[in-house]
Amino acid sequence: MAQLTFREAIARGIAQEMRRDDSVIMLGEDVGAAGGVFKGTVGLLDEFGPVRVRDTPISEQAILGAAMGAAMTGLRPIAEIMFSDFFAVCWDIVVNEIAKSRYMTNGQMTFPLVIRSGNGGGLRFGAQHSQSVENWAMMIPGLKVVVPANATDVIGLMAASIRDDDPVIFLEAKSLYASKMDVPDGDIVDTLGSAKVLRSGADATIVSLGAMVPRALAAAEELGENGINCTVVDVRSLVPLDTSTILREVVATGRLFTVEENPRLCGWGGELSSIVSEEIFYDLDGPIVRITTPHIPLPAADALEDLAIPSVERIVTTIEKAMNS
Amino acid sequence: MTTATKPTTAIDLEHRLALYRSQVALRLFETRAYDLFLENLVKGTSHLSLGQEAIAAGVAAAMRETDWTFATYRGHAHTLARGVPMTPVLAELLGRANGLMAGKGGSMHLTSVEHGVMGSYAIIGAHLPIACGAAWSAQYRGTDQVAVCFFGDGTTNIGAFHEALNFAAIWKLPVVFICENNLWMEYTRTTEVTAVAHPAADRAGAYGLESILVDGNDADAVYDVAARAIARARAGEGPSLIEAETYRHGGHSRADPGKYRPDEEVAQWKAKDPVPRYRARLVELGVDEATLVAIESEVADEVEAATEAAKAGAIPGEDLLMKDVWANGGSSWRN
Numbered sequence A: 001m002a003q004l005t006f007r008e009a010i011a012r013g014i015a016q017e018m019r020r021d022d023s024v025i026m027l028g029e030d031v032g033a034a035g036g037v038f039k040g041t042v043g044l045l046d047e048f049g050p051v052r053v054r055d056t057p058i059s060e061q062a063i064l065g066a067a068m069g070a071a072m073t074g075l076r077p078i079a080e081i082m083f084s085d086f087f088a089v090c091w092d093i094v095v096n097e098i099a100k101s102r103y104m105t106n107g108q109m110t111f112p113l114v115i116r117s118g119n120g121g122g123l124r125f126g127a128q129h130s131q132s133v134e135n136w137a138m139m140i141p142g143l144k145v146v147v148p149a150n151a152t153d154v155i156g157l158m159a160a161s162i163r164d165d166d167p168v169i170f171l172e173a174k175s176l177y178a179s180k181m182d183v184p185d186g187d188i189v190d191t192l193g194s195a196k197v198l199r200s201g202a203d204a205t206i207v208s209l210g211a212m213v214p215r216a217l218a219a220a221e222e223l224g225e226n227g228i229n230c231t232v233v234d235v236r237s238l239v240p241l242d243t244s245t246i247l248r249e250v251v252a253t254g255r256l257f258t259v260e261e262n263p264r265l266c267g268w269g270g271e272l273s274s275i276v277s278e279e280i281f282y283d284l285d286g287p288i289v290r291i292t293t294p295h296i297p298l299p300a301a302d303a304l305e306d307l308a309i310p311s312v313e314r315i316v317t318t319i320e321k322a323m324n325s
Numbered sequence B: 001m002t003t004a005t006k007p008t009t010a011i012d013l014e015h016r017l018a019l020y021r022s023q024v025a026l027r028l029f030e031t032r033a034y035d036l037f038l039e040n041l042v043k044g045t046s047h048l049s050l051g052q053e054a055i056a057a058g059v060a061a062a063m064r065e066t067d068w069t070f071a072t073y074r075g076h077a078h079t080l081a082r083g084v085p086m087t088p089v090l091a092e093l094l095g096r097a098n099g100l101m102a103g104k105g106g107s108m109h110l111t112s113v114e115h116g117v118m119g120s121y122a123i124i125g126a127h128l129p130i131a132c133g134a135a136w137s138a139q140y141r142g143t144d145q146v147a148v149c150f151f152g153d154g155t156t157n158i159g160a161f162h163e164a165l166n167f168a169a170i171w172k173l174p175v176v177f178i179c180e181n182n183l184w185m186e187y188t189r190t191t192e193v194t195a196v197a198h199p200a201a202d203r204a205g206a207y208g209l210e211s212i213l214v215d216g217n218d219a220d221a222v223y224d225v226a227a228r229a230i231a232r233a234r235a236g237e238g239p240s241l242i243e244a245e246t247y248r249h250g251g252h253s254r255a256d257p258g259k260y261r262p263d264e265e266v267a268q269w270k271a272k273d274p275v276p277r278y279r280a281r282l283v284e285l286g287v288d289e290a291t292l293v294a295i296e297s298e299v300a301d302e303v304e305a306a307t308e309a310a311k312a313g314a315i316p317g318e319d320l321l322m323k324d325v326w327a328n329g330g331s332s333w334r335n
C-alpha cells in the first residue's frame, strides 16, 4: 500500500503496461521531459526513453493520426490531448477515422489505442479549458469511453484500456488530479464495462461519473444523516456501459438520480434515463432526476464555476426535495 | 526546383510491359465503373482516376509488397495498382457481399490490408497524419516498410497537410507524400485559392524538403521519382513530397460533366493522355503491336469477368449490419 495521487496513478498505470509490452508507446505535447502539463507522465521518459515517450509539436491531428496509423500496424499507442476541449481541433481523426475504420473495412483493421485527456472543470480555466466532453465521445459508435474517479481505478482502468483492442477515450478529471488514496502494491488490471457500487442505501440510487463521484458520496453521507439512505454507483465506463449493475441498483431503491458534470443536453444521464424508462419503468417509485451542469459555457470566476458544476450541496438539496415531494 | 520529367532508361522492358498492363487495367476498370454508374448499378458516389493512371501505376511499381498505400476517395486506381483483384473492387462499388469490404465501405473507402492498401480516406487531408503513424510504426519496429500517401492539389490547403509534413520531417519518418495535381479541386481551380503556383512543390521548402515536380502523365518518370523517394525513406533519410502534374479526364465525381473547365484545356491534356503515350513509347522501343493488343484484350477480358462476377454477387445480408464495430466482431455497447 502506498499513498498515491490521481496524477501519479496515471504514470504508474502507463509504466506498468509499458514494462510488460514493448508495443506500448506514447506521444503528446510536453509528455516527455516536462512530464505532462498536469504532471501525469512524470518519470516515463526517464524509464522508457525518447523512442517510446515522444514529445510532439502542437499538432493534434498529427498526434491522433499518428496514433491511428501506429495502431493499425500493430502498436498500442497512448496519445495525450492536453485538454479535452482540444478534441474539437482533431475530432475528425477521432470520429471519422479511428471510430469508423474497423467497421468500414469489414473488420480488416483493429485500433488498440488510448487517447488520454484532461477533462472537466474545477480549475477556473473558463469555457475553453474546462469542458466535460464525455457526452461528445459517448455518442460516437466505435469509441469506448472510460472515466476513472480515483487513483486505484486510474491504474486498473488504464491497464484495461491499453490492453483493449479497441480505441478508448480515457478522460481524466482535472479536478481530481491532486486527490490521494492508498493504492495496493503490484500490478492492477481492471475491467472495462464494470460499474462499482460504492455505497448501499435503501431509498435512492445516485449514479455518478468521474469528478462527480466523490461529490455524490459526500452528498450521500449528508443525506444519510438526514434519514435518506442512498446507494452510490460509479459508472466508470460509459462505453461499454454496465447497465446490469446500474439497473439492478435502481430497481433496489426505486429512485434514480444522475450526477453529471457534462452540460445538460444529451448528457449520459439522458441516455441512462431512457434505458431505465424503457426497461424498468414499473420498478420506479418516482421520477428520474438529473443533476447536471446547466446548458451553458462554463464561466471562469470561481464563484460562478462553483454554481455551475453540481456541488455536494446541490446534490443534497435536489435529492431531498425530490424524495420529500 | 528539381524536375524529373525525363523517362529513365533504368526500367527494363518486362517492367515496362507490366506498367503498361497496369495502366490499361486502370483505364478499362474506371471506364467500366463509369458505365455501370450510368446504368445505376454503382450506387452512391464514385471518383475516377481516368487520365491519372500513370501515377497510380508508376508509384505502385516502385513499392514493395510490404509497403503501405494510403489513398483518397479517388482510390480505385491505387487499390488495383497494388494487386487487389478487380472483382472485389467492382463488387464493392456495386454494394455486393463479395465486395472488398462486403459493401460496408463503398467506393470511397477501398481497403485491402492483405495488399498493403491501408485505407482510402474521404475527409480531405486526414490520411496524411495517419500515414505518418504507419511510418512511425515501421521506424519503431525497425522494419524497412514505407508508407506512401496520395492526395490531391486542393488538399494542400487543409491544416492536416501541414501538420503531417512537419511531423514527418521532424521525426524523419519513412513516408512519401504524393500530390496528384490535376489542377482542380471539385469545381474550383486550385491556383485560384492557393498562395503559390505549385501547391505541393512550392511548400516543400517550408518543411526542409526538396521540391519535386514530375510529369504525372509519364509512368516511367513517376516510377523513377517514386523509386528514389521510397529508397530514401527506406534508408532512414526521411520523408519526401512529390507533386505529380496530371489531369482528370472526367468530372470530379459521379455524373459531373466537368463543364467548368475550358475546352482547350481538356483537349490539351487529352493530347497528353498517359495511356496512348506510354503505348507509343513501347512501340518506339520496338515492342510489337501483337504484344500490346494481347495485353489490351487480356485486360478487357478481366474487366468483363469482374463485371459479371460483381453483378452476380449476393446482396449483403443483415448479418453484416451489426458486425465489426469492435475488435471482438460485435457492436454491443452495454451488457
Ligand SMILES: Cc1ncc(C[n+]2csc(CCOP(=O)(O)OP(=O)(O)O)c2C)c(N)n1
Pocket: B074, B122, B123, B124, B151, B152, B153, B154, B155, B156, B182, B184, B185, B186, B190, B252
Ligand atoms: C474536410 C473536407 N472538406 C471538403 C470535402 C469535400 N471534397 C471532397 S473532394 C474535394 C476536392 C478535393 O480536391 P483535391 O484535393 O485537389 O483532390 P481531387 O479530388 O482533385 O483528387 C472536396 C472539397 C471533404 N471531403 N473533406
